[in-house]
Amino acid sequence: MMRSKVLSLVARAASNRMMSTATKLTTVEVNDKTGIATLTMNRPPVNGLNLELLQDLKSSIDEVEGNKSRGLILTSSSSTIFSAGLDILEMYKPDKDRIRAFWTQLQETWLALYGSSVPTAAAINGHSPAGGCLLATSCEYRVMVPNFTIGLNETQLGIVAPKWFMASFLSVLPQREAERALNQGRMFTTEEALKVGLIDETANSKEEAIEKCVAFIGTFAKVNPLARSLTKQQFRAADLQQLQNERQQDLEKFLFFVNQPAVQKGLGIYLEGLKKKAKKQ
Numbered sequence: 001m002m003r004s005k006v007l008s009l010v011a012r013a014a015s016n017r018m019m020s021t022a023t024k025l026t027t028v029e030v031n032d033k034t035g036i037a038t039l040t041m042n043r044p045p046v047n048g049l050n051l052e053l054l055q056d057l058k059s060s061i062d063e064v065e066g067n068k069s070r071g072l073i074l075t076s077s078s079s080t081i082f083s084a085g086l087d088i089l090e091m092y093k094p095d096k097d098r099i100r101a102f103w104t105q106l107q108e109t110w111l112a113l114y115g116s117s118v119p120t121a122a123a124i125n126g127h128s129p130a131g132g133c134l135l136a137t138s139c140e141y142r143v144m145v146p147n148f149t150i151g152l153n154e155t156q157l158g159i160v161a162p163k164w165f166m167a168s169f170l171s172v173l174p175q176r177e178a179e180r181a182l183n184q185g186r187m188f189t190t191e192e193a194l195k196v197g198l199i200d201e202t203a204n205s206k207e208e209a210i211e212k213c214v215a216f217i218g219t220f221a222k223v224n225p226l227a228r229s230l231t232k233q234q235f236r237a238a239d240l241q242q243l244q245n246e247r248q249q250d251l252e253k254f255l256f257f258v259n260q261p262a263v264q265k266g267l268g269i270y271l272e273g274l275k276k277k278a279k280k281q
């Protein structure tokens, strides 16, 4: 009896491992030569940030932190989308428990990426609205391929970006630019993003974007890693601490807001518009 229980537990553990491999929504590849890890999001069709993708992102960031990589490059397996931002289906007519877990996981993933001790860069190889822009601006450097768009478009959906979304944006853009863009819900083309400083460089392909991210991370080769990481932490400490201190209030505020009938109606209309557009293509 005891033995069969143990065997069934072992079998279940083995199948869980297989399941987690089969459903992995991110991959981490460490380059032997450079020691830099490339973290690739892979949730077709648009890398919508749902609970599971956020969980995988967080555990991949933890993996990179733990495996002594020299840096982290965030990118996407799609040829046209970096990330479409939060999966609106998580917020539209939400399940009570799941939406709590979803937002809590988003907070955790942001804390891990924005506060990462290793140098981070985003190879933005496709559109990057809202939550996609949040991921990109949480990194220290951004290289983007032409003919795509990036920005925090929340006001266009009738929703409000939380303070920590703004903090990431403000770590990249001057206050005046950030405030105007957020109020407008403005999406920038690659060229506009470069001009305003939302991205650091452009590249003609994903491969070139990754090469440029590698070169950025290489600029720290001769800098003491602990000194570099503690300096980064000091720059970001206030933003990180603010969310740490207000996590529960931030969650309750989100839940209150997302459950407002007007917000639900707006999300429904927005989703419908996306679906109609997709059908026409």
Ligand SMILES: CCCCCC/C=C\CC(=O)SCCNC(=O)CCNC(=O)[C@H](O)C(C)(C)COP(=O)(O)OP(=O)(O)OC[C@H]1O[C@@H](n2cnc3c(N)ncnc32)[C@H](O)[C@@H]1OP(=O)(O)O
Residues within 6 Å of the ligand: 045, 046, 048, 080, 081, 083, 084, 085, 086, 087, 088, 089, 091, 127, 129, 130, 131, 132, 153, 154, 157, 159, 160, 161, 162, 254, 257, 258, 263, 271, 274, 275, 276, 277, 278, 279, 281
């Ligand atoms: C409420 C309280 C406060 C919350 C504060 C935080 C809030 C928000 C942060 C967010 O991230 S909200 C999400 C914002 N994202 C967007 O507005 C992007 C919307 N998507 C697009 O603009 C386009 O899809 C795209 C990314 C430019 C890609 O265009 P493409 O033509 O390649 O693909 P589509 O045909 O449009 O889409 C394919 C397929 O995916 C569905 N989809 C797209 N984006 C999302 C999404 N964010 N969530 C869920 N689903 C999405 C789209 O409907 C299509 O579905 P099907 O019709 O094929 O079923």
